[in-house]
Amino acid sequence: MAKKVEKDAREYAKGDPDKEKAYLDSMATQTVYNLGFAKYNYQYVKEREIPLGLDLEGGINVTMEISMTDLIRNLANHNPDATFTASLKNAEGRLNTSQKDIITLFGEEFSKLSPNGKLAPLFATRENASLVKIDATNSEVLAFLRTQSTSAVERSFNILRTRIDKFGVTSPNIQMQKGTNRILIELPGVNDVQRVRKLLQGTAQLEFWETYDNTEIFSLIENINKTIAATQVSTKETVKPGAAAAKPTSGKLAQLGARKDSTGKDTTATSANQAEQARQNPLFAVLAPATYQGENGQTALRPGPVVGYSAQKDTAKVNAFLNTPAIKAMIPQNLKLLWGVKPVSDESKVFELYALKASGFNGEPAMAGDVITDARADVDQSNNPEVVMVMTSDGSQMWRKVTATAAADPNNKKSIAIVLDNYVYSAPTVQNEISGGISSITGKFTSNDTKDLANVLKAGRLPAPAKIVSEYVVGPTLGLESIHKGLISSIVGVVVILLFMGLYYSKGGWVANVALIVNLFFLMGVMASLGAVLTLPGIAGIVLSLAMSIDANVLIYERVREELSEGKPLKLAISEGYSKAMSSILDSNITTFLTGLILFIFGSGPILGFATTLMLGILTSLFSAIFITRIILEWLLDRKQNISFSIKATENLFKDSKFDFISGRKKFYAISSFIIIAGLISMFTRGFSLGVDFKGGRSYFVEFDKPVKTDAVRDVLLTEFGIAPEVKTYGSSNEVKITTSFMVDNSSEETEAIVSKKLNDGLSKISPKYLIKDAQTVGPTIANDIKISAVYSVIFSILVIFLYIFIRFKRWQFGVSAIVALLHDVLVLLSIFSLFNGILPFSLDLDQSFIAAILTVMGYSINDTVVVFDRIREYIDEGKGKNQSVSTVINSALNSTLSRTVVTGICVIAVLIIIFIFGGEILRGFSFAMLIGVVFGTYSSLFVATPFVVELIKEKEMTSTTTKKVEILP
Known part of the structure; x- marks a missing residue:
C-alpha cells in the first residue's frame, strides 16, 4: 500500500520534489489499508515495509569522509x-x-x-x-x-541526518562506519545528484537569533490570515451571485483557539464547521495560534517565541502561504519565521513556528555560531540535564550584550533561538545577563537531548569539512529492470526447488516444501521487523538460503531412508532420522553462518544486504526444517497416514554405492594443480580486471539506442578525458560499462560537473540518444580500504572455520584438510576469473560482489565437508571403523553421504543457473562465481578435503580398546 501512495504522489507532483513531499506528508495520518477490524495509515505501513535497496529502487549511495x-x-x-x-x-x-x-x-x-x-x-x-x-x-x-x-x-553525522530528514527522502539510510571517519548515506528514489551533493557538502550554519514574543506578532499573523482569506474569496469562481458574505471571525481569539489547542490537536466537532473555518481562516486552518486557557477560562496568547503549531502534513501549505508575494510584502525585514527541527512530540507530529528578530537591516542573526569553543552535556545542582556552552573572548562580549537585551524587562524576558541550517533547535529564555562566556542551557531535557544540543552548538565551529569520497547512482529504469529480473529469478528458483523435492522425496518432499514456504514468510517477516534493506544480491541471498535450507531436510530424509532400509518402523525411523542428522545440520549451518557474519562485518552497501538475508535465511530455515517438518510429519503419523520418502525411481538411488574416492585421489590432485598453476601464471601475467570499488575511479553503465563498438566509445572518450577509459560490452550490444580514473584524485566541487560534461559530450558523438543507467565514483583511499578489508575477510573466514572444525572435531587433521579444500576453492575461482577474463561475454571484475561469492562458496564448501566429517566421526564413535583402514572408513563415509551431496548440489546449482540466466547483467558475474564455486566446492569435498585426511593420518589402521571409542592413530 505504501508503494501505491508513493506512486500517486509522483503522479501528482509531476517531477516537483516539494509537491511530492507535501503529498506524502498529507497522507501520513490517512488510512491507506483497511481490514475492517483494523485501519492503518501511510506512516504505519511505511515504517513496517521492507525497504528496497538502491539497485531495486534507484537512488544515490554516498560515502562521506x-x-x-x-x-x-x-x-x-x-x-x-x-x-x-x-x-x-x-x-x-x-x-x-x-x-x-x-x-x-x-x-x-x-x-x-x-x-x-x-x-x-x-x-x-x-x-x-x-x-x-x-x-x-x-x-x-x-x-x-x-x-x-x-x-x-x-x-557531522547529526547534521547530515537532520538535513536528510528535512530533504524528504522516503526510507533514507545513514550510518557511521565504526572505526573510521566515514558516514554511509543511502537515498532511495532520489536522482537529483547535484542537489544531493550541495545538500551534503554544504557548510553547517549555526546562528543565534533574538526573538519576538507571540503577543508582538499575533496581530501580523492575524492580518496575514485575513489577507489570504480575502484573496481566496476574490478569486473563487464558484461563489453564487447574491450569496451572503460570511462574517470574518479571524479576529476572535476564542474562536481560533476553539479549533485547535496548542498541541495542534483538532477539537472541531463536524467537517462542515472545519470547512467553514478553513474558508474564513485559511492560514489558521493549517497553523493553530499558540494559545492556552487562562485561570478565568478565557483563551489567551501563549508567551514566548512560538507563534503557531502545524501538523507535519500542513507545514508545506503554511510555507506556500507565507511565500506568496503579497504576504512576503507584509512581513517586516527584521522578522524571520522558522520551524522547529523536531515535533512537539513523536506521537503528534506537530511542529512549532518561531518568530525570530533580525539584527540590522540585512536580516542577520545576533551572533554567528563560530564563537563557540566548547559545548558539553552536563547536569545542574539538582541533577537535571543541562548544556554548558563556552565562547571565545570576542563571543563573550557579544553574548553579554545579546543576553542583557533579552533579560532587560524582568516581566517579559525574551528567548535566544539556536538555529542550525535554518531550523530552530532550541529557544531558551534568558534569565539574566551572561558575562564571562560560559552559559548553561536548561529546560525539559533528557540526557539524549542535551547531547544532541551540545553537538549542534559545536557544529558552528566544525573544524573538519565532509567530502564525498564514494558515490553510486542508480537510475530508476535500472531499478525497475532489477526488480523484474530479481522476481523472475526468485520465482523460477523456488518453483524448481519445490518440484525437485516433491518428485525426489514424494510425500516427504511436499512436507519439506510446506516448511520452505513457511520459512519464506518467516524470513520476510523478520527482515521487515528488523528494517533490513532488500537488495538485488539480497534476493539472490534469499533464493540461495532457500536452496541451502533444503539441505537440512535432505540430511534428515536420507537418515530416515537409511533407518527404513534397516527394517525399522516408520515412526521410529523418523525419530532416529531427526536425531542422527542433528549434529550434521548444526555443524554445517553454523559454519555457513560464520562466513555470512564475517561478510556482514567486512562488507558494505549491497553486500550487507546479501549477508543479512543469508544469515537470517539460515536461522529461519533451521527452525522450519527441524520443527515445522517434524510437526507436520507427527500430525500425519497420528492420523495413520502413509508417508513415503522416495518414488520408485529414487528409492534405491545411491543405495549401497561403492565408489572408491580415495584410490584415485592423486589424479584429482593433478587436475586441481593444473588449473591452479595455469591460473597463477595468468594472475602474474594477465592479472585481473578490478572493479571500480577495488581500484578507484568512475564507472558508468550506459545504454544506447543502437548497437555500438567498444573501440569507438573508447576512442571518443580518450579524446575527451585525455586518458583511455576501459569500455566493455555489458549485456546486449547496445549497453556498455565505462570505467575511467579521470580526475578521481580531485575532490573539488567543480570536478563532477567537468567529468559529467566531458562524458556526455563524448557519448553524444556516438549517438544523441543514450541513457546513463548507473554511475559509481570511488576515491583511491576508500578503494584501498575496501580491497584490504576484502582480503582480511577471506583470511579471517579461513581462520574462524579452522578453529571451529578443530574445536568441534578435536583433531587438527580435519581442520587442516578443511582449510586445504577452502584454499583450493578460492584459488580455482581466482584462476578461472583470470584465465577467462575478456573471453566470456560478461564482466569478470573482481569487486565486493566477487568477495561475497567467494565467502558464500567457502560456506557452502565447508558445509559439504563438515557433513562427511560428521559421518566419519560417527563411524569412529560407534566403532564401525574398527580394524579398518582410514581409506576404507572415509570411502564409506563419502558413499553414505553421496545422495545428500548430489541432491543438495543439484538444488543449489539449479538455482544459481536460474539466477545466472534471469538475474540480469548486474548479478551475472556474481552468480557465475557462485556457480563455479559451488561446483568446485562439491568437487573439493569429495576429492580434496576428505582424501587429504588420509594423507595426514598416513593410512594407519584404527584400533579400539573399548567399544565406546575408537581412535585414529596419528
Whole structure:
C-alpha cells in the first residue's frame, strides 16, 4: 500500500520534489489499508515495509569522509611550523597504502622529523586551552586529536541526518562506519545528484537569533490570515451571485483557539464547521495560534517565541502561504519565521513556528555560531540535564550584550533561538545577563537531548569539512529492470526447488516444501521487523538460503531412508532420522553462518544486504526444517497416514554405492594443480580486471539506442578525458560499462560537473540518444580500504572455520584438510576469473560482489565437508571403523553421504543457473562465481578435503580398546 501512495504522489507532483513531499506528508495520518477490524495509515505501513535497496529502487549511495587533515590543521590554528607541515604531508602520502589512521601516521612522522619535538605548543591555542596544556606529552596531544576526530564525525553525522530528514527522502539510510571517519548515506528514489551533493557538502550554519514574543506578532499573523482569506474569496469562481458574505471571525481569539489547542490537536466537532473555518481562516486552518486557557477560562496568547503549531502534513501549505508575494510584502525585514527541527512530540507530529528578530537591516542573526569553543552535556545542582556552552573572548562580549537585551524587562524576558541550517533547535529564555562566556542551557531535557544540543552548538565551529569520497547512482529504469529480473529469478528458483523435492522425496518432499514456504514468510517477516534493506544480491541471498535450507531436510530424509532400509518402523525411523542428522545440520549451518557474519562485518552497501538475508535465511530455515517438518510429519503419523520418502525411481538411488574416492585421489590432485598453476601464471601475467570499488575511479553503465563498438566509445572518450577509459560490452550490444580514473584524485566541487560534461559530450558523438543507467565514483583511499578489508575477510573466514572444525572435531587433521579444500576453492575461482577474463561475454571484475561469492562458496564448501566429517566421526564413535583402514572408513563415509551431496548440489546449482540466466547483467558475474564455486566446492569435498585426511593420518589402521571409542592413530 505504501508503494501505491508513493506512486500517486509522483503522479501528482509531476517531477516537483516539494509537491511530492507535501503529498506524502498529507497522507501520513490517512488510512491507506483497511481490514475492517483494523485501519492503518501511510506512516504505519511505511515504517513496517521492507525497504528496497538502491539497485531495486534507484537512488544515490554516498560515502562521506570527514577530512582529518583539515581537522588537524584547524586545531593547530594553521600553524606554519615547517616540521608540522611536513609531518602532516608525509602522513597524507602514507594514508593510501596504510591501514593506520591519519592521526597515528601524523604522530609517527612528527617523531621521525623531530625525535625530541613537542606537539603541545602547536595545539595549545587559546581555543584549546582547557583541553591541551602547554606541558602535555605527545601521547596526550594525540589522544586529544582522536577525541576531537570522534566528536567531529558525530557532529557531522547529526547534521547530515537532520538535513536528510528535512530533504524528504522516503526510507533514507545513514550510518557511521565504526572505526573510521566515514558516514554511509543511502537515498532511495532520489536522482537529483547535484542537489544531493550541495545538500551534503554544504557548510553547517549555526546562528543565534533574538526573538519576538507571540503577543508582538499575533496581530501580523492575524492580518496575514485575513489577507489570504480575502484573496481566496476574490478569486473563487464558484461563489453564487447574491450569496451572503460570511462574517470574518479571524479576529476572535476564542474562536481560533476553539479549533485547535496548542498541541495542534483538532477539537472541531463536524467537517462542515472545519470547512467553514478553513474558508474564513485559511492560514489558521493549517497553523493553530499558540494559545492556552487562562485561570478565568478565557483563551489567551501563549508567551514566548512560538507563534503557531502545524501538523507535519500542513507545514508545506503554511510555507506556500507565507511565500506568496503579497504576504512576503507584509512581513517586516527584521522578522524571520522558522520551524522547529523536531515535533512537539513523536506521537503528534506537530511542529512549532518561531518568530525570530533580525539584527540590522540585512536580516542577520545576533551572533554567528563560530564563537563557540566548547559545548558539553552536563547536569545542574539538582541533577537535571543541562548544556554548558563556552565562547571565545570576542563571543563573550557579544553574548553579554545579546543576553542583557533579552533579560532587560524582568516581566517579559525574551528567548535566544539556536538555529542550525535554518531550523530552530532550541529557544531558551534568558534569565539574566551572561558575562564571562560560559552559559548553561536548561529546560525539559533528557540526557539524549542535551547531547544532541551540545553537538549542534559545536557544529558552528566544525573544524573538519565532509567530502564525498564514494558515490553510486542508480537510475530508476535500472531499478525497475532489477526488480523484474530479481522476481523472475526468485520465482523460477523456488518453483524448481519445490518440484525437485516433491518428485525426489514424494510425500516427504511436499512436507519439506510446506516448511520452505513457511520459512519464506518467516524470513520476510523478520527482515521487515528488523528494517533490513532488500537488495538485488539480497534476493539472490534469499533464493540461495532457500536452496541451502533444503539441505537440512535432505540430511534428515536420507537418515530416515537409511533407518527404513534397516527394517525399522516408520515412526521410529523418523525419530532416529531427526536425531542422527542433528549434529550434521548444526555443524554445517553454523559454519555457513560464520562466513555470512564475517561478510556482514567486512562488507558494505549491497553486500550487507546479501549477508543479512543469508544469515537470517539460515536461522529461519533451521527452525522450519527441524520443527515445522517434524510437526507436520507427527500430525500425519497420528492420523495413520502413509508417508513415503522416495518414488520408485529414487528409492534405491545411491543405495549401497561403492565408489572408491580415495584410490584415485592423486589424479584429482593433478587436475586441481593444473588449473591452479595455469591460473597463477595468468594472475602474474594477465592479472585481473578490478572493479571500480577495488581500484578507484568512475564507472558508468550506459545504454544506447543502437548497437555500438567498444573501440569507438573508447576512442571518443580518450579524446575527451585525455586518458583511455576501459569500455566493455555489458549485456546486449547496445549497453556498455565505462570505467575511467579521470580526475578521481580531485575532490573539488567543480570536478563532477567537468567529468559529467566531458562524458556526455563524448557519448553524444556516438549517438544523441543514450541513457546513463548507473554511475559509481570511488576515491583511491576508500578503494584501498575496501580491497584490504576484502582480503582480511577471506583470511579471517579461513581462520574462524579452522578453529571451529578443530574445536568441534578435536583433531587438527580435519581442520587442516578443511582449510586445504577452502584454499583450493578460492584459488580455482581466482584462476578461472583470470584465465577467462575478456573471453566470456560478461564482466569478470573482481569487486565486493566477487568477495561475497567467494565467502558464500567457502560456506557452502565447508558445509559439504563438515557433513562427511560428521559421518566419519560417527563411524569412529560407534566403532564401525574398527580394524579398518582410514581409506576404507572415509570411502564409506563419502558413499553414505553421496545422495545428500548430489541432491543438495543439484538444488543449489539449479538455482544459481536460474539466477545466472534471469538475474540480469548486474548479478551475472556474481552468480557465475557462485556457480563455479559451488561446483568446485562439491568437487573439493569429495576429492580434496576428505582424501587429504588420509594423507595426514598416513593410512594407519584404527584400533579400539573399548567399544565406546575408537581412535585414529596419528
